[in-house]
Amino acid sequence: MYDLIIIGGGPAGVAAGVYAARKQLKTLLIAKEIGGQSIVSDGIENWIGTPKISGADLASALRAHLDAVKGDFVELALGEQVAALTQDPGGRFAVQTKSGKDFTARTVLISSGASRRKLAIPGAGTFENKGVTYCASCDGPLFAGQDVAVVGGGNAGFESALQLLAYAKSVTLIHRHAELKADAVTVEKARAHPNMRIILHAEPIEIIGEQFVSGLRYTDKSTNESHELSISGIFVEAGVIPNTDFIEGLVELDPVKHVVTDARTGRTSVEGVWAAGDCTDELYHQNNIAAGDAVKAVEDLYLWIKKQ
Numbered sequence: 001m002y003d004l005i006i007i008g009g010g011p012a013g014v015a016a017g018v019y020a021a022r023k024q025l026k027t028l029l030i031a032k033e034i035g036g037q038s039i040v041s042d043g044i045e046n047w048i049g050t051p052k053i054s055g056a057d058l059a060s061a062l063r064a065h066l067d068a069v070k071g072d073f074v075e076l077a078l079g080e081q082v083a084a085l086t087q088d089p090g091g092r093f094a095v096q097t098k099s100g101k102d103f104t105a106r107t108v109l110i111s112s113g114a115s116r117r118k119l120a121i122p123g124a125g126t127f128e129n130k131g132v133t134y135c136a137s138c139d140g141p142l143f144a145g146q147d148v149a150v151v152g153g154g155n156a157g158f159e160s161a162l163q164l165l166a167y168a169k170s171v172t173l174i175h176r177h178a179e180l181k182a183d184a185v186t187v188e189k190a191r192a193h194p195n196m197r198i199i200l201h202a203e204p205i206e207i208i209g210e211q212f213v214s215g216l217r218y219t220d221k222s223t224n225e226s227h228e229l230s231i232s233g234i235f236v237e238a239g240v241i242p243n244t245d246f247i248e249g250l251v252e253l254d255p256v257k258h259v260v261t262d263a264r265t266g267r268t269s270v271e272g273v274w275a276a277g278d279c280t281d282e283l284y285h286q287n288n289i290a291a292g293d294a295v296k297a298v299e300d301l302y303l304w305i306k307k308q
């Protein structure tokens with residue numbers, strides 16, 4: 001029986017692990033890996049205390065911090081995925097992993113983050129990994145010297161576009177709204193590049209090709225006219241969906257399946273369960289916020305445990 005089970009190894013899960021160790025809570029951190037979503041990023045420029053760090057280096061730093069402080073208090077179950085979280089009549093929590101392991105705890109922190117939203121238009125499934133990809137830093141070099149598109153005008157879309165500009169002949173970013181969502185600094189950096197083109201208020205409608213992608217059809221939402229871009233790569237940055245399947249039915253989720261939390265404490269609708277980071281209904285999803293919210297949750301659950 002653990003005092004605390006942390007689900008997830010991104011900035012939220014690791015921050016919770018570090019604080020749990022310092023508070024000497026008997027803790028198990030279960031995660032597929034340490035690092036989280038931004039592990040694929042070329043350069044993170046707003047992780048406070050480091051002007052620039054790659055996602056891979058951030059993951060190593062998070063792991064090193066955990067290893068330095070975990071002592072006998074925090075155990076790691078890496079390479080594991082939680083399949084279900086349930087509560088017994090005595091109020092204890094049981095976690096089952098996909099590999100068939102069972103663990104129990106007095107409290108749980110859900111910090112399972114989010115995953116990429118897939119593009120849901122004809123051709124997106126057929127051409128996945130045949131021109132359609134979800135990771136610019138992983139697959140960008142495969143498209144050296146080619147014309148490519150990025151779907152999505154948020155920070156992740158622009159970050160991908162900036163990475164791709166280093167290899168591709170041209171990058172066309174398609175955004176469905178008339179206004180961009182990304183930070184002005186990132187947008188300006190991309191706009192300044194001669195091989196960058198931005199198409200606003202446009203809805204992708206079909207990916208075309210034979211064996212591999214050869215084009216992307218989209219509708220100009222201002223005129224309702226359809227156009228076709230001749231490109232061989234499509235990098236999708238259409239947002240993320242929270243990784244909360246395994247807690248459906250236990251804790252309250254909002255309509256898009258974020259865990260509903262109390263903003264002051266990270267408490268969920270179930271006493272004994274806290275949540276932090278991108279899996280929650282926190283309005284802003286960023287590395288620093290995920291880590292900070294997890295710290296807040298551990299402070300709160302520590303006091304809760306002491307009062308039991």
Ligand SMILES: Cc1cc2nc3c(=O)[nH]c(=O)nc-3n(C[C@H](O)[C@H](O)[C@H](O)COP(=O)(O)OP(=O)(O)OC[C@H]3O[C@@H](n4cnc5c(N)ncnc54)[C@H](O)[C@@H]3O)c2cc1C
Pocket residue numbers: 007008009010011012013030031032033034035036037038039040041043044045046047080081082083111112113114115156159243246276277278279285286287288290
């Ligand atoms: C390409 C990219 C670039 C980004 N760049 C920046 C940036 O520059 N600055 C910034 O502040 N933010 C950036 N972000 C956003 C940032 O990565 C997230 O806000 C942050 O990672 C959220 O942390 P988290 O710990 O809540 O979740 P995540 O990082 O998503 O981590 C979730 C963890 O839970 C694990 N997990 C998921 N499901 C299960 C399960 N069922 N069982 C066990 N483990 C599970 C995952 O494997 C992972 O370890 C970027 C995101 C992306 C995708």
